[in-house]
Amino acid sequence: xxxxxxxxxxxAFAVPGAGHFYLGRRNLAVAYxxxxxxxxxxxxxxxGDLYTTATSEGASLKLLASFGSMGAGLLYFVALGLHVSGKxxxxxxxxxxxxxxxxxxxxxxxxxxxWDIANGRKEPQPxxxxxxxxxxxxxxxx
Amino acid sequence: xxxxxxxxxxxxAESVRNHMVLMFLYALATALFFALLxxxxxxxxxxxxxxxxxxxxxxxxxxxxxxxPFPIR
Numbered sequence: 001x002x003x004x005x006x007x008x009x010x011x012a013f014a015v016p017g018a019g020h021f022y023l024g025r026r027n028l029a030v031a032y033x034x035x036x037x038x039x040x041x042x043x044x045x046x047x048g049d050l051y052t053t054a055t056s057e058g059a060s061l062k063l064l065a066s067f068g069s070m071g072a073g074l075l076y077f078v079a080l081g082l083h084v085s086g087k088x089x090x091x092x093x094x095x096x097x098x099x100x101x102x103x104x105x106x107x108x109x110x111x112x113x114x115w116d117i118a119n120g121r122k123e124p125q126p127x128x129x130x131x132x133x134x135x136x137x138x139x140x141x142x
Numbered sequence: 143x144x145x146x147x148x149x150x151x152x153x154x155a156e157s158v159r160n161h162m163v164l165m166f167l168y169a170l171a172t173a174l175f176f177a178l179l180x181x182x183x184x185x186x187x188x189x190x191x192x193x194x195x196x197x198x199x200x201x202x203x204x205x206x207x208x209x210x211p212f213p214i215r
Contacts, residue, residue, distance in 0.1 A: 032175070092164065
């Protein structure tokens with residue numbers, strides 16, 4: 001395991017794209033940040049709700065959705081701290097909740113992607129100018 | 143089948159709450175995300191983006207029409 005794996009994953013979890021930025025994929029980092037933040041804020045803006053363990057009432061799928069939404073990292077916890085809640089009577093309530101859930105799941109994928117990149121399981125991107133300094137060798141830590 | 147639903151807040155129609163628009167935005171963001179995540183080359187990314195976007199957006203419309211004969215009562 002590469003020693004950069006854990007910091008990259010923690011950064012990726014906290015802020016969308018931060019892990020990729022730490023690993024040198026800066027253009028992608030900005031793109032991922034924009035996409036995930038857009039999804040999350042759009043979901044809140046259209047009266048969507050956050051899935052939380054408190055409101056899941058033991059329902060398995062809602063509990064899973066809670067953990068999925070938590071994948072958005074600081075976005076989720078800041079929204080939780082601000083007591084963001086959706087409007088059930090709104091026509092876009094379900095849509096908004098889906099947007100926020102998707103943002104969380106996307107960020108979880110980014111966390112896993114950071115692990116792959118840090119451990120050399122992904123080829124350096126030829127189009128990324130920040131990879132010009134890479135020596136092209138896989139880093140396969142133990 | 144209701145293809146558009148517009149929520150009226152304070153008497154004003156908000157186009158962003160149109161379900162078709164929201165479905166479009168969702169498909170756009172998801173397709174872009176996975177195209178960037180899964181592919182490295184520009185052409186591959188564009189192709190992946192188009193496939194995923196069409197599957198989500200057009201597929202959603204198609205599914206809606208497929209369910210048209212079976213309304214919820």
